[in-house]
Amino acid sequence: MKKILLVLILGTNVLFSQNSDNTCDIINKINALIQADHIRPKPVDDSLSIFVFDNLMNELDPSRNIFFKTEYDELVDKYRTNLDDLILSDHCDFLTDITDKYKNGLLRTKAVLEKIQKEPIDYNKNDTIRFYKKSFPFYLKKEDVEKVWLKKIRYQILDEIAETSDNLDSIKANFKSIEFKAKNLVLSNEICRINTLLETNVKQEEKVYNFFCTYFDPHTAYFSDDSKTSFVASLSKEHLSLGMTVNLNEKNEIIVAELDPNGPAYQTGQIKKGDQIVSISNQKETLQVSCASLETISTMILSESNKNITLTLKRNAGKTFDVFIEKKVMKDEDNSVFSFIVGKDSKIGYIKIPSFYADLDGNTRKGCADDVAREVLKLEKDNIQGLVIDLIDNGGGSMEEAIKLAGMFIDYGPLSIVVDNTQSKSVINDPYKGLIYKGPIVILVNSNTASASEFFSSILQDYNRALLIGSNTLGKATMQTILSLDETKNTDFLKITINKFYRVTGKSHQYIGVKPDVVLPEFYESVYQKESDFPTAIKNDSLEPFLKFKPYVKRSLIDKLAKNSTARLSDNYFFNNIKKINLKIDQLVNTPKAELPMTLDAVFNQKKTINALWTEINTFNDENNPLDVYNSSVNQFLLGSYPNDKTINQYQIDNLKTNPYLNEAVNIINEFNASK
Numbered sequence: 001m002k003k004i005l006l007v008l009i010l011g012t013n014v015l016f017s018q019n020s021d022n023t024c025d026i027i028n029k030i031n032a033l034i035q036a037d038h039i040r041p042k043p044v045d046d047s048l049s050i051f052v053f054d055n056l057m058n059e060l061d062p063s064r065n066i067f068f069k070t071e072y073d074e075l076v077d078k079y080r081t082n083l084d085d086l087i088l089s090d091h092c093d094f095l096t097d098i099t100d101k102y103k104n105g106l107l108r109t110k111a112v113l114e115k116i117q118k119e120p121i122d123y124n125k126n127d128t129i130r131f132y133k134k135s136f137p138f139y140l141k142k143e144d145v146e147k148v149w150l151k152k153i154r155y156q157i158l159d160e161i162a163e164t165s166d167n168l169d170s171i172k173a174n175f176k177s178i179e180f181k182a183k184n185l186v187l188s189n190e191i192c193r194i195n196t197l198l199e200t201n202v203k204q205e206e207k208v209y210n211f212f213c214t215y216f217d218p219h220t221a222y223f224s225d226d227s228k229t230s231f232v233a234s235l236s237k238e239h240l241s242l243g244m245t246v247n248l249n250e251k252n253e254i255i256v257a258e259l260d261p262n263g264p265a266y267q268t269g270q271i272k273k274g275d276q277i278v279s280i281s282n283q284k285e286t287l288q289v290s291c292a293s294l295e296t297i298s299t300m301i302l303s304e305s306n307k308n309i310t311l312t313l314k315r316n317a318g319k320t321f322d323v324f325i326e327k328k329v330m331k332d333e334d335n336s337v338f339s340f341i342v343g344k345d346s347k348i349g350y351i352k353i354p355s356f357y358a359d360l361d362g363n364t365r366k367g368c369a370d371d372v373a374r375e376v377l378k379l380e381k382d383n384i385q386g387l388v389i390d391l392i393d394n395g396g397g398s399m400e401e402a403i404k405l406a407g408m409f410i411d412y413g414p415l416s417i418v419v420d421n422t423q424s425k426s427v428i429n430d431p432y433k434g435l436i437y438k439g440p441i442v443i444l445v446n447s448n449t450a451s452a453s454e455f456f457s458s459i460l461q462d463y464n465r466a467l468l469i470g471s472n473t474l475g476k477a478t479m480q481t482i483l484s485l486d487e488t489k490n491t492d493f494l495k496i497t498i499n500k501f502y503r504v505t506g507k508s509h510q511y512i513g514v515k516p517d518v519v520l521p522e523f524y525e526s527v528y529q530k531e532s533d534f535p536t537a538i539k540n541d542s543l544e545p546f547l548k549f550k551p552y553v554k555r556s557l558i559d560k561l562a563k564n565s566t567a568r569l570s571d572n573y574f575f576n577n578i579k580k581i582n583l584k585i586d587q588l589v590n591t592p593k594a595e596l597p598m599t600l601d602a603v604f605n606q607k608k609t610i611n612a613l614w615t616e617i618n619t620f621n622d623e624n625n626p627l628d629v630y631n632s633s634v635n636q637f638l639l640g641s642y643p644n645d646k647t648i649n650q651y652q653i654d655n656l657k658t659n660p661y662l663n664e665a666v667n668i669i670n671e672f673n674a675s676k
Helices: 002-037 046-060 069-080 083-088 094-118 142-162 168-173 175-199 204-214 225-234 294-302 368-380 399-409 452-462 555-568 573-589 600-618 633-641 643-657 660-675
Strands: 221-224 238-241 244-248 254-259 276-281 286-288 308-314 320-326 328-331 338-342 348-352 386-390 414-419 425-429 441-445 467-470 478-484 492-502
Touching: 002 083, 002 204, 002 492, 046 069, 046 083, 046 094, 046 204, 069 083, 069 094, 094 142, 094 175, 094 204, 142 175, 142 600, 168 175, 168 600, 175 286, 204 221, 221 225, 276 294, 286 294, 338 368, 338 643, 348 368, 348 660, 368 399, 368 633, 386 660, 399 414, 399 452, 414 452, 441 452, 441 660, 452 467, 467 555, 467 660, 555 660, 573 600, 633 643
Parallel strands: 348 386, 386 441, 441 467
Antiparallel strands: 221 492, 238 328, 244 254, 254 276, 276 286, 276 308, 308 320, 338 348, 414 425, 414 492, 478 492
């Protein structure tokens, strides 16, 4: 028996050693590429060690209820300032040590939750709970474990109970039966979540790789072969898909919302709208939806490597049933350019660009720029008097597509200055001579307008080619490329920031974003994460201007139109009320909270406040007269050949009719035309 145990111990140590060697090997390959090619390489020192350690601990224990303070302090002493030395000396077994303590903490937590599950909870005991926006110090003491978890579970149960009805008296009258169900649901989900963390082969190594990368900047990242494939697919408008959309219902259950008749999910003949997804399997592992994170579920569904998916579904609270689905390549309607015409007397073209997708294989003309060009030609057949380009929520994509698209709207000249890690400057010039469209342009932007879409809009702004309206953009003016860590294997990759972009004026929107000519509020603007919110984001700087370029119109005209628009909207009902609601959102999300009594009344009132704000946002409508939005002649003809597109087409039209940003864009173009 002792001999067998010795063999097992020796075997385990060899396995850990191999894993440690592989971890260090990948990190050092990442570091070698970063030091050679990154726009701003930094030394691997104590600062990096602290950044990686703190982020890893925040990832593993965000609520500070898994590790004991003594365990955390021990890990701090051993690793917080030493990870850099260990990595450089090829000693990465620190991850095994941290993971072992983490798993012990999960097992300990599971035992506490199972104990709470068996015992009644005293809801009359005086207690309070406080919510923190940022991480707080590790405080969990051995003797406090049960007390801490009981407080968390008690609040979650009261929160679940508060969701069951808008009538507090009714809840109190049926408290016992409601509490029984709520307690069972909350604890089952928590225990299931712990089991998922224990049973799923979570690769903590990948977390370390990514924290190592993001120390240099937020957009440098490690990719496994699977994550690289999914990332590349996200830049295309056609990818492997189940052909269905899902959403969360009021019980936080994932429900099938829509089925594409051309998609594989619909064609199984077994799935219906409204079905609840209970679990998801990729044939290697199964995720129970009720206790897995939305991020994990999304990764399994969207991963290009998971070509076959088995969904376990439930219909109308009946028995569960399994459906095997083989994904197929489908057009992503949410990632495709589309256009409409606004107005009958003065026809204004509208083009929505959801992302700067690209044909990465280079076999077809399916990139964003060519798609926009086709829509412009369709609109011009109807003699449009102006063009609105909508980049709201466009998170970027292919820089090559952005360069091509900018070139179509600029006659000739430089588009941007690119700087690499040697501080060498190169100029990107307009790849096309002439313009695809010569009329006035307004571009819509918001906080989620990022990267390639900021690049495109800033060029048209600097050339006075377009007037920008909306809110300040995200602030990313860097470019990444994907490199293999080992070209003989091609299993591990690095998305690395290699260039910074500067505007033709020598200025940059890195970190600060592109400021629109007409600044308009949007919901949640104080909540959206900007580039400046990342602690390792590259700061803003500028170059001495050296480029010559010819503006399309005089800046004074743009300034006059912007000033008139701002005056026109000064007492606008919609935008002024967005500002008022945003103050409430800011107070709810960003203002430090007072301690909340752990009573049903207090939790119910808190829930009532949040739900009232959510209702106010969702039911808030623009009072402007509805816009006249319709298809171009060409698209109306094409729609007759593709009847399946009519539903999404009508949905898009209905949304645009009451869009206040589009309404003001039309006003600006009409004023420009009148001034001529």
